[in-house]
Amino acid sequence: MAYFTTVLAHFFGILALILLLVWILHFRGEIDLDNNEASHIFNVHPFLMYFGFVFFAGEAIMAYKTFNVEHKVQKFAHMSLHVIAIVLGIVGIYAAFKYHHKQGITNMYSLHSWLGLATFILYGLQWLFGFVNFWIRGTYDSTRRSYLPLHMTFGRILLFMAICTAETGLIQVSAMLGLQIGTESRLVNFTGLAILLFGIAVELSVSYALAIRL
Structure with missing residues (x-):
């Protein structure tokens, strides 16, 4: 089940990305941060906030608990994927502010x-505390053992906070564009559903992986 749910998580994650790209490129135009067209600048935001933030956050969680490799490799992959999520998330947030301006x-x-802002700030703090405690080992062993359950739980909470932010973002864009019942609105709905199922599958894969180790 751990293997199956991990595969399922990747399926829904990639499906959500494909649906998002079809929606943006077919109905909304280009993805270009330096374009003079405001809508093309905005398109950077949903793309990077899902693919750059939500997707890589889920991958980082699964990399630490579901891949059977050396522990140091797991830690490095976990940390690196979170860094990618943060960097691309910064660009995605910048795109939204640039569009608003x-x-x-x-x-x-x-x-x-x-x-979105609350999730991103907490995500950054989560990464910073994790880096200090588990990578550079800047605290006592007892502190790390006490902090580990909180770190794991809060990481999974943050993933679902990011997913909630993505869902509310899709609703907000749909309302802003005045989407009526039709192909585009259904595509947006299926994209939101795939994002939610990705998060659920990530949670299940990690839960099964933890159960195996008990």
């Missing part, structure tokens, strides 16, 4: 933006 839209006005 270009369109004269107020920043941080919606539930989506509040959830």
Whole structure:
């Protein structure tokens, strides 16, 4: 089941990426941060916040618990994938602010933006505390043992916070564009469903992997 759910997580993760790209490229135009067209700048945001942040965050969690390799390799992969998620997430957030500035839209006005910024800040702190405790070993063994369950639990919570942010973002864009019932709105809905199923599959894969080790 651990293997099956890991495969399932990758299936839903890649499916969500494909659906997102089809929606953006077919219905919304290009993905270009330096374009003069505001909508093309905005398209960078949903793409990077899912593929660059949510997807790599899920991959980082699975890399540490579901891949049967040397522990140091697991730790390095786990840390590196989180770094990629943070860097691409910064670019994705910048794209949203750049779009707002270009369109004269107020920043941080919606539930989506509040959830997104809170998730990103907490994600950065989670990575920093994890780096200090488990990579450079800047704390006592007893402190690391006490912090480990919190680190693991909070990491999984942050993944679902990121997914909630993505779902509210899709709802917000749908409302902003005034999407009616049709092919585009259904594509957005299926994209949101695939993102949710990716998160559930990641959680199941990690849960089964932990059960095997007990």
